[in-house]
Amino acid sequence: MIAALLATPQPMSVHLAHASAWAVFAVGAVLILSGALGVVLLRNPVHCALMLVITLFGIALEFIDQSADFLAAVQIIVYAGAVVILFLFVIMFLGVDRRERFMREPFRGQKPLAVILGLITLAEILVLSRVGNWSTGQHGVAGDLNGPGENIQKLGQSIYTRYLLPFEMTSALLVIAVVATVVLARQQSRAPSELTKDEQAGVAAAAADKAEAKR
Amino acid sequence: MTGDPLFAHGLNLAVWIILVVKVIAVFAIVMVSVLFMVMYERWAVAWLGVRHGPNRAGPRGSLQSLADGVKLFFKEAFTPARADKVIYKAAPYIALAPAILAMSIVPFGGTITVAGHTTRLQLVDPPWGILFFLMCSGVAVYGIMLAGWSSGAKYSLLASVRASAQMVSYEAVLGLTIATVVVVTGSVHTSAIVAAQHGGFLWHWNIIHTALIPFALYSIAATAEITRAPFDLVEAEEEISGGFNMEYSSIGFALFYLAEYANLVVQAALITTLWLGGPDGPRIAGNSVGPLWFFIKVMVLLYIFIWIRATLPRVRYDQLMELGWKRLIPASLAMLMIVAGFQVGRWWGLAAFGGSLLGFALLLRAIDVGQDASAMEVQISADAEIPSGRGASS
Amino acid sequence: MDQYLPIVLLLVVALAFAAGSFAASKLLGPSRPTGAKTGPYESGIVPQAPVAARFPVRFFLVAMIFIIFDIEVIFLYPWAVIYHQLNTFGLAEMAAFALVVFVSFAYLVSNGALDWGPVKKLARKAPVNLTRTTTSTVRRVPRPDQLIDGMSPRPVDSEPEPTAEPVGAGAPEA
Numbered sequence: 001m002i003a004a005l006l007a008t009p010q011p012m013s014v015h016l017a018h019a020s021a022w023a024v025f026a027v028g029a030v031l032i033l034s035g036a037l038g039v040v041l042l043r044n045p046v047h048c049a050l051m052l053v054i055t056l057f058g059i060a061l062e063f064i065d066q067s068a069d070f071l072a073a074v075q076i077i078v079y080a081g082a083v084v085i086l087f088l089f090v091i092m093f094l095g096v097d098r099r100e101r102f103m104r105e106p107f108r109g110q111k112p113l114a115v116i117l118g119l120i121t122l123a124e125i126l127v128l129s130r131v132g133n134w135s136t137g138q139h140g141v142a143g144d145l146n147g148p149g150e151n152i153q154k155l156g157q158s159i160y161t162r163y164l165l166p167f168e169m170t171s172a173l174l175v176i177a178v179v180a181t182v183v184l185a186r187q188q189s190r191a192p193s194e195l196t197k198d199e200q201a202g203v204a205a206a207a208a209d210k211a212e213a214k215r
Numbered sequence: 216m217t218g219d220p221l222f223a224h225g226l227n228l229a230v231w232i233i234l235v236v237k238v239i240a241v242f243a244i245v246m247v248s249v250l251f252m253v254m255y256e257r258w259a260v261a262w263l264g265v266r267h268g269p270n271r272a273g274p275r276g277s278l279q280s281l282a283d284g285v286k287l288f289f290k291e292a293f294t295p296a297r298a299d300k301v302i303y304k305a306a307p308y309i310a311l312a313p314a315i316l317a318m319s320i321v322p323f324g325g326t327i328t329v330a331g332h333t334t335r336l337q338l339v340d341p342p343w344g345i346l347f348f349l350m351c352s353g354v355a356v357y358g359i360m361l362a363g364w365s366s367g368a369k370y371s372l373l374a375s376v377r378a379s380a381q382m383v384s385y386e387a388v389l390g391l392t393i394a395t396v397v398v399v400t401g402s403v404h405t406s407a408i409v410a411a412q413h414g415g416f417l418w419h420w421n422i423i424h425t426a427l428i429p430f431a432l433y434s435i436a437a438t439a440e441i442t443r444a445p446f447d448l449v450e451a452e453e454e455i456s457g458g459f460n461m462e463y464s465s466i467g468f469a470l471f472y473l474a475e476y477a478n479l480v481v482q483a484a485l486i487t488t489l490w491l492g493g494p495d496g497p498r499i500a501g502n503s504v505g506p507l508w509f510f511i512k513v514m515v516l517l518y519i520f521i522w523i524r525a526t527l528p529r530v531r532y533d534q535l536m537e538l539g540w541k542r543l544i545p546a547s548l549a550m551l552m553i554v555a556g557f558q559v560g561r562w563w564g565l566a567a568f569g570g571s572l573l574g575f576a577l578l579l580r581a582i583d584v585g586q587d588a589s590a591m592e593v594q595i596s597a598d599a600e601i602p603s604g605r606g607a608s609s
Numbered sequence: 610m611d612q613y614l615p616i617v618l619l620l621v622v623a624l625a626f627a628a629g630s631f632a633a634s635k636l637l638g639p640s641r642p643t644g645a646k647t648g649p650y651e652s653g654i655v656p657q658a659p660v661a662a663r664f665p666v667r668f669f670l671v672a673m674i675f676i677i678f679d680i681e682v683i684f685l686y687p688w689a690v691i692y693h694q695l696n697t698f699g700l701a702e703m704a705a706f707a708l709v710v711f712v713s714f715a716y717l718v719s720n721g722a723l724d725w726g727p728v729k730k731l732a733r734k735a736p737v738n739l740t741r742t743t744t745s746t747v748r749r750v751p752r753p754d755q756l757i758d759g760m761s762p763r764p765v766d767s768e769p770e771p772t773a774e775p776v777g778a779g780a781p782e783a
Contacts, residue, residue: 174709242626585718
């Protein structure tokens, strides 16, 4: 490698730039796929959440590969730094972390449905990658990300002029999130007879855990 | 302007060598400053407490922290029986990496030219700019959270719950106050932030440009973010018998300790960069003394951190959370709007100030109503627990 | 993308340092684990039950609210970078956004969702209980003729004690 670098002391060749872009893509793809598999296959929910973080880092790498630097930062700061932290709070501190319970599936026929939806998504992605340049963003309406100027500035100009209304509507979304949080957190405790079947099963499981802990 | 000019002509061997030297240098700076900081703190706290500090290892005890570090290598490292082995082993790495990485965006001075290659005295100036630091402090939460959880001990878990809620709360303040700096500067790059403050001692610094208050808010939040005294509830010995790293021995403990002090040094460096002009200072012998000014500012800030630790008692957890959520976050949001207002015109600034006052009144009312709601809840739960007997009012 | 190269290198150096330290510690330090060492440390007391499972809901609220503020902070940066171009328009649009976020924050605070205060302090602020009257509060002292043998008091009232109290009502301090 050093020999190759010595051989090309002058401006970086297109070939090398391509190679490094491919390398970053490959590393990102491996991280995404291994993380995703880990989320599905690992048993301990905390491990699953950490695998999700690995996937998010992989996605950030792919964003960097696409010169979408700011989105990469958002990916890590918001998703890894806040959303998965919330997941971990819930998993760790509600005591579901020791072992997951596969009591019964919340939806009947969940697994075949997941397989079918997955196949449809895959087919869509494959078709869209062939039809036009949808997946490469060349027909993007917001303008080209390439060219001079900073990524974050272009994004700002786009959001705060042309896409102002969606931006302001985001604040309404945040309000809904706050209200929902308060409503869920302040739910009054109900009598056992008012619980749904799933909730009763959860209560029974918690009681079993408690009994086991005492033993 | 953006990015390090080192990469302008592609990567050849000379660039790689410069790069590796810079990487090693930044790593060494963090390590040496941590070793120094441990000593500095022990000396200064001893001096403030009118007693002798470390004075055995080396001249005036100056090798004490090195001796402590070497000692830890010879201690037994064991894994608790109830630990989650993989995460228990990984947590020190996760804690250490962001602490050291955050140093990479700090500009120590201007540019130097080595063998025809011009480079900044700053390891890296990525397009993320200061957002890279926000990312590091976001990832740092994982180290503490996972360490406490994976140890499988009650008090470690309690400490890590406290710590992660605390760090997460104060991260919002950091983000809002740094945004104030970005409003004034118009760039997220640390190099641009420093360049905008250059020339003219003090008067161009962001501490003046943003009217002092965001600087104060940032400093308080930074102290809490790195869980320094008086916000060191993570390791309140008398309440939770240790801290999130209680179950770590030997080098695992040493790495957490290292990360803690690295975070402290990085915060001092970032406060200097963001608010105190970075390497800007009175010109003596041209521009070459920039790193010296930087060093002096960091030393003063570190002393202030120690001074605060020696002076203030630890806050209670409810005080910590109330300070963070009900004071600092609204205040930093208000200051952001006020500074942004004054950037476009005096009357706009005054309007933002008036709006902030209204918001402040609304918030006071909300706090009052909220406390009534909590009090009602407390009473209802007290009555529900003891159905026939003394109510909460007795 | 080259700009990220030093970060990767520094990350590698940091992780290598940590891994090297662990390796050195393994070589240099002893390894004699015992049950007492590897058990959870609880100030010398043998732990009776496993790790506590549940924590107050306020911790989750904090994490949830943090997401909202984090999203706002992230929106602030592209805005701040081009703020001087947007000028008063930028001020107005961010003021509108910040106002909505602030109002939802105030709503949260007014629900007491961010109150961490000690129970005593909160209970002291509890509204006055209107069902408390003199008869329910003042302790009734038996008159001399109600005493048996002039010594021990008879039951003060023959009426039975109220068994169940309505929720929120003060109970008599008989």
